Amino acid sequence: MSAGAQILVVEDNEKNMKLFRDVLLAAGYRTLEATTGGEAVALALEHSPDLVLMDIQLPDIDGVEALGRLRADGRTASVPVLALTAQAMEGDRERFLAAGFDGYISKPVNVADFVSTVKRYCESHSRSTS
Ligand code: MN
Numbered sequence: 001m002s003a004g005a006q007i008l009v010v011e012d013n014e015k016n017m018k019l020f021r022d023v024l025l026a027a028g029y030r031t032l033e034a035t036t037g038g039e040a041v042a043l044a045l046e047h048s049p050d051l052v053l054m055d056i057q058l059p060d061i062d063g064v065e066a067l068g069r070l071r072a073d074g075r076t077a078s079v080p081v082l083a084l085t086a087q088a089m090e091g092d093r094e095r096f097l098a099a100g101f102d103g104y105i106s107k108p109v110n111v112a113d114f115v116s117t118v119k120r121y122c123e124s125h126s127r128s129t130s
Pocket of ligand 1: 058
């Protein structure tokens with residue numbers, strides 16, 4: 001059951017953040033929002049969200065570094081983290097999976113695909129932790 005799941009959205013682009021927020025709230029999720037990598041790590045450690053959507057290019061530490069910090073802490077080590085990036089270049093998917101991301105969403109997002117991907121990862125996380 002993923003209804004009401006809490007999703008941490010890490011995105012420094014205001015327009016993208018608004019879209020993700022609107023779509024996730026409409027789908028019944030609760031959101032936490034961070035615009036920097038440092039803020040993302042602090043919020044994740046405090047709230048242990050059900051899923052993290054992590055932009056790669058951020059103003060301070062990048063999404064890969066932020067992911068490393070989450071994986072290094074027992075409170076967030078097993079939280080699913082999806083890379084959220086515009087770098088839709090050949091080989092990027094493999095690069096982000098190798099870095100430890102659970103999956104990958106490329107921007108601009110297709111809203112229906114975005115929601116179904118979020119739903120899938122929230123459900124797999126709640127199964128694995130129940
Ligand atoms: Mn960015």
